[in-house]
Amino acid sequence: MDGVALLTITVLAIFVGFEVVSKVSSTLHTPLMSGANAIHGIILVGAIIVAGQAADAATLVVALLAVVLATANLVGGFVVTDRMLEMFRGRRGGAR
Amino acid sequence: MTLLSPVWTALLYLLAAVCFILALKGLSSPKTARRGNLIGAAGALVAVVTVFLSSRLENIPWILGAIAVGSAIAAPVARRVQMTQMPQLVALFNGVGGGAAALVALLELGHAEEPWVRVAIVFTLLVGAVSFSGSLVTFAKLQELMTTRPVVFRGLPVIMGAALLAAIAASAVVVVTGAVWIAIVLLLLGLATGVLLVLPVGGADVPIVISLLNAFTGLAVAASGLVLGNVLLLVAGTLVGASGTILTRAMASAMGRSVAGILFGAFRGGSTAGSTAVSDRPVRSSSPEDVAVLLGYAQKVLIVPGYGLAVAQGQHTIAELQSALEARGIEVVFAIHPVAGRMPGHMNVLLAEANVAYESLREMSEVNPEFKTADVALVVGANDVVNPAAKSTPGSPIYGMPILEVEEARQVVFLKRSMRPGFAGIENELLYEPQTTLLFGDAKDSLTKVLSAVKAL
Structure with a gap:
């Protein structure tokens, strides 16, 4: 893909990123930070590609380390965010 | 040989990207937050499956092993x-x-x-x-x-x-x-x-x-x-x-x-104001029974929960105390500082865990005018977020931080573990004011004692 197309995508993504979180109450800052944190765990895709193309053992070891770290970010991030949000559910169903 | 053509790959990545945008959008509102997070996780799954089907990859058993290791480390930790x-x-x-x-x-x-x-x-x-x-x-x-x-x-x-x-x-x-x-x-x-x-x-x-x-x-x-x-x-x-x-x-x-x-x-520099040295000026400490009397005969109680409450796992006990006081016809409101706990919104998560009703949680700007009409402000395990030094002492590390104006309440009760200063490492003048009463001890123990004393009134 050419540079201009990539630049276009980047700039549009920046604006989307600004817009989606522009009006968030402080109540949700923590889950939002945690959710955004999980999303950048998608670096896992990059780590998998690099590991899949590794030609020598040293490269493979480092790439697999990246896969482990990225997976921890991705899986752990979504699980911990879900746990946080699970607690928000309870109080809406409360009797009071 | 790959299973997915470049066009399908690009479309599936687009789907994943849309999932991420919807996830962030969903996380911005309490009603949709959990679904938003699940949409994000689904997007991540789509992306990871896509990369396996679309790229020419060697070492696939190793990669799957590494993913298993990463998940096996992170998921249990995140869950527990x-x-x-x-x-x-x-x-x-x-x-x-x-x-x-x-x-x-x-x-x-x-x-x-x-x-x-x-x-x-x-x-x-x-x-x-x-x-x-x-x-x-x-x-x-x-x-x-x-x-x-x-x-x-x-x-x-x-x-x-x-x-x-x-x-x-x-x-x-x-x-x-x-x-x-x-x-x-x-x-x-x-x-x-x-x-x-x-x-x-x-x-x-x-x-x-x-x-x-x-x-x-x-x-x-x-x-x-x-x-x-x-x-x-x-x-x-x-x-x-x-x-x-x-x-x-x-x-x-x-x-x-x-x-x-x-x-x-x-x-x-300039963050030297406020030493960690604990001064030996007199403070008024009291018994759980005295605190129960203060609370039980008030009309309006504002509770300021802080990290100490969370550390002691006292959020369930404080929810019970709220019910007990409300049963006596007392208005009870939680005053939540934006950074109560350790992160913005952290305290809301903890109180939600204890089933405290959303309606009784108030954000700082909303609740600050109410301290004037409160009979008792009950500060549980919080310190820096109610420290008047943030308003009165230029040069203090927390100077300029908005605080909960607890000092406006008629009576202030601190449940504290000790006279140790808070996370920011500075002393709180409010502890020495005449309207302030202290009850020392673990937040949960103290709350349990106060709760049973309130029930006995």
Whole structure:
């Protein structure tokens, strides 16, 4: 893909990123930070590609380390965010 | 031979990117937050399956093994962590993500022919490394493995400047020559910079730094998308970078801080006001029964919960106390400081866990005028967020931070473990005021005693 197309995508993504979180109450800052944190765990895709193309053992070891770290970010991030949000559910169903 | 054509691959990545946007959007409202997070996870799953089906990959058993290891480490920890320790866990996950991005960039250097790809590699390496080591330091601070006070030493700005200059020089060399060993030096410089960046940050500001490093990791991932020519990484990373920046600013303004002030404030000095020395001025301490009488015959009670409540796991007991007081016809409201706990919104999560009704939680701006009409302000395990020094003592580390105006209430009751100062490491004058009563002890024990005394009234 050419540079201009990539630049276009980047700039549009920046604006989307600004817009989606522009009006968030402080109540949700923590889950939002945690959710955004999980999303950048998608670096896992990059780590998998690099590991899949590794030609020598040293490269493979480092790439697999990246896969482990990225997976921890991705899986752990979504699980911990879900746990946080699970607690928000309870109080809406409360009797009071 | 791959199962998916490039067109299908691109479409599936687009689907994943849309999922991430919907996830962030969903997370911005309490009603849709949980669904939003699940949509994000689904998007991630689509993306990971797509990469296996669309690329020519060797070593697949090894990769699957590494994914299993990563999941086996992270999922149980994320599931079992105490909600009080969640901020440092988020910091840790953020750090390893940054580390992964840096490693990916390092390995791609061998394949990079064009200079602009090397620029993206250098950026990913440096920012990913800063995020990794910086996050580990915030983890250590929040876990109290090290001091929570700002760490400043003579020459820190000089070392910091030298590290930055060296990093710029090394970056230039890597872009021109593509030498791997210089890239490793750059990685080490990034790690050092991350540590130096976070060391001078005071404990109370650490959450904002986590958010900032989160945005950094997003940017590193975006740049790695450029390196690999992968649009999904580019979009997802940019989304996190942009939203993380906004979130960081929102958090900082909730605390009356500027991001630059947090990062570089300690360099300018002046944070020496307020010593940790515990003064021996008299305070009025009392018994659980006295506190129960104060509460039980009030008309309006404002409860200010803080991190101490969370540490003692007292959120369920305080919810019971609220019910007991409401049964006596007393109005009970929780006054939530934006950074009560350790992160913005952290206390809301903890109280929601204890089934405290959403309607009785008030944000700071909404609740501050109500302290004047409150008979009792019950401060449980909070200190810095009610410290009047934030308004009255220029030069104090928390000066300028908006606080809950507890001192306006007719009576103030502190449930405290000891006279030790709060996370910011400064003393609270309010403890010595005539309207203040203290009840020492573990927050949960104290609350349990007060609760049974209220029931006995």
